[in-house]
Structure formats: C-alpha cells, structure tokens
Amino acid sequence: MKLVRYGRPGHEKPGLIDAEGHLRSLEGVIDDFTPENLSEKTLARLSKLKTDKLPLVRGKQRMGCPVAGTRKFVAIGLNYKEHAAEAGLPLPKEPIIFFKAITSLQGPDDDVMLPRGSKKSDWELELGIVIGTRARYVSQKEALGHVAGYCIVNDVSEREFQIERGGTWDKGKGCDTFGPVGPWLVTRDEIPNPQKLDMWLDVNGERMQSGNTRTMIFSAAKIVSYVSEFMTLEPGDIIATGTPAGVGLGKKKDGKSAPIFLKRGDTMQLHIEGLGIQTQKVVPFKL
Incomplete structure (x- = not known):
C-alpha cells in the first residue's frame, strides 16, 4: 500500500494511493497514521480494503509527512x-x-x-x-x-x-x-x-x-x-x-x-x- 496524509498543515487526513494512482480517502476507516496505527495488524486490515470502494479525493492536494506523531x-x-x-x-x-x-x-x-x-x-x-x-x-x-x-x-x-x-x-x-x-x-x-x-x-x-x-x-x-x-x-x-x-x-x-x-x-x-x-x-x- 501507498499510504498518505493529505491536506493543510496540521489538518492532514489519512488516505492511500490506489492501483491507478488515484488518491482515496481513509476517513472513517482510520483516524490518522499515528504510531499506534502502524502495527502489522492494522496494516493487514487496511490491505484487505476494496480500494475502488473508498471515496475518491478530487483536485490537487497537498501531501503532508505520511506519518503523524513521530517521536524520533x-x-x-x-x-x-x-x-x-x-x-x-x-x-x-x-x-x-x-x-x-x-x-x-x-x-x-x-x-x-x-x-x-x-x-x-x-x-x-x-x-x-x-x-x-x-x-x-x-x-x-x-x-x-x-x-x-x-x-x-x-x-x-x-x-x-x-x-x-x-x-x-x-x-x-x-x-x-x-x-x-x-x-x-x-x-x-x-x-x-x-x-x-x-x-x-x-x-x-x-x-x-x-x-x-x-x-x-x-x-x-x-x-x-x-x-x-x-x-x-x-x-x-x-x-x-x-x-x-x-x-x-x-x-x-x-x-x-x-x-x-x-x-x-x-x-x-x-x-x-x-x-x-x-x-x-x-x-x-x-x-
């Protein structure tokens, strides 16, 4: 998976890039890509999603750092x-x-x-x-x-x-x-x-x-x-x-x-x- 955080600085939302290169929203699926949400269990759950069913995010979007809450x-x-x-x-x-x-x-x-x-x-x-x-x-x-x-x-x-x-x-x-x-x-x-x-x-x-x-x-x-x-x-x-x-x-x-x-x-x-x-x-x- 290609996981992303998109939107204004400090207000990024979670998403992913689908097989066709389109940005899809993960709002409602996961709150953010925080340290707590990077476990194998969580990533395995996301990998099973039908990405073509996820909401398509239209328009040019700013990409943030793809991980929130980095400590080191x-x-x-x-x-x-x-x-x-x-x-x-x-x-x-x-x-x-x-x-x-x-x-x-x-x-x-x-x-x-x-x-x-x-x-x-x-x-x-x-x-x-x-x-x-x-x-x-x-x-x-x-x-x-x-x-x-x-x-x-x-x-x-x-x-x-x-x-x-x-x-x-x-x-x-x-x-x-x-x-x-x-x-x-x-x-x-x-x-x-x-x-x-x-x-x-x-x-x-x-x-x-x-x-x-x-x-x-x-x-x-x-x-x-x-x-x-x-x-x-x-x-x-x-x-x-x-x-x-x-x-x-x-x-x-x-x-x-x-x-x-x-x-x-x-x-x-x-x-x-x-x-x-x-x-x-x-x-x-x-x-």
Whole structure:
C-alpha cells in the first residue's frame, strides 16, 4: 500500500494511493497514521480494503509527512562509499548516528527555507525507514520485521552550521523545513528488497545525485539492528539511511573542489524507485 496524509498543515487526513494512482480517502476507516496505527495488524486490515470502494479525493492536494506523531528522527551519516570520498572522510567502521529535529519534518513538496545566516545549505537524497513495531536489541535477521514501510527523505543540511560551527552535526541538520518526507509511506510488502532501489535528485532540472541502495555500506536491516542497540525504536520513528554521492558540498570542476549550495528560487526534485517523487522550492526564512 501507498499510504498518505493529505491536506493543510496540521489538518492532514489519512488516505492511500490506489492501483491507478488515484488518491482515496481513509476517513472513517482510520483516524490518522499515528504510531499506534502502524502495527502489522492494522496494516493487514487496511490491505484487505476494496480500494475502488473508498471515496475518491478530487483536485490537487497537498501531501503532508505520511506519518503523524513521530517521536524520533534518526539519521545515518556517510553510508555510501562515494559520498564519504567526496566529503574527504574515511569509511565508517560502524554506522554514524545523528538526529534531525522533529520540528524539521514537513510534507514532501513544501518549501524548504534557508535558515537565517545560511551560506552552505545542501541537499541529501535518502531512503527513509519507518518503524512499525518496537525494536530493542533486535538481530539483523529480525530487523526488517519491525519496519512498517519506506519513504523518501531529503536530509537538507546547512554545511557551515554542521561542520564549521563546532559541536555535533545536529545543528546543521535540524533547521525548520530540513526534513521533507514522503509523498508516500510504502508498506514493507511492496518493497521486498530495500537494497536494490534506483534513486536520483535534480536541482533546477540538472541531475546531481544518481545511485542505488545496493551501494549502501550498511544495509537497512543492519541499520535497524544497530540503532536498536543504543535506543529503543518506537512505531512512527523515522530513520534516514544516508545519501549517495553528488551533494553540493562535494561538487568538483576540473578536478578541483567547486561546491554548489542552495539559493533562493532553486527547485529540488527527488525520486526513489517505488517510493514516488518529491519537489521542493527553496525560499528565504520566514517566521
């Protein structure tokens, strides 16, 4: 299933995308896609619905983050060899864990705001994992059984805040609007192997990132298992699993570093096979 939340920010309604690509309402069937409603039992019940009998939602609708009430937004750094190389950093021996602020979460096509003082805001296309059942010290073999589904995450990052301002990476990762998620939460049954998904990101129509999840250093299963050693993963938690090469920080020209950073008016478009497309316009900060 392709599960969605649509409508005005703060007033999203639950829905799904049917086999023909139409938006169908789930109002009256489920209150929202909250952590409590991501269990295997609930998803199995939804999978048995006759989608052609559900109310059709007409007109263009804003898509919100497909999960409500997320408690943790975990991210993994340097999880593709080529990305570590372009960043000039050694390959990690274990997954690098950091956090994005919950307040960075937003819909997949909402504007991305440049924070005040931003000089080096950048894009990062990532496969997102949404937890469905509590995971605590789970084995790699069992790990994906705790996953409700997958989604696209744009791990937008302010590199000066992240790298040059001291402390941890988190301050460059959690700015408002720096966590577009969606458009869909695609349930685990539709993505039997999350390690063979093509992915790309364009900025202003120019291809910047192109890759496949098979080149991840640490697989989705390894990541869920590993993170569960250090914290309990709860239903609704989102894990961003790292980005392939092609971020603005790593751009080169004539063999020399020539970074490209986001500016007002830029447009980002992101795609992961089977998970849909995101599109964001870059705008200045506003309260």
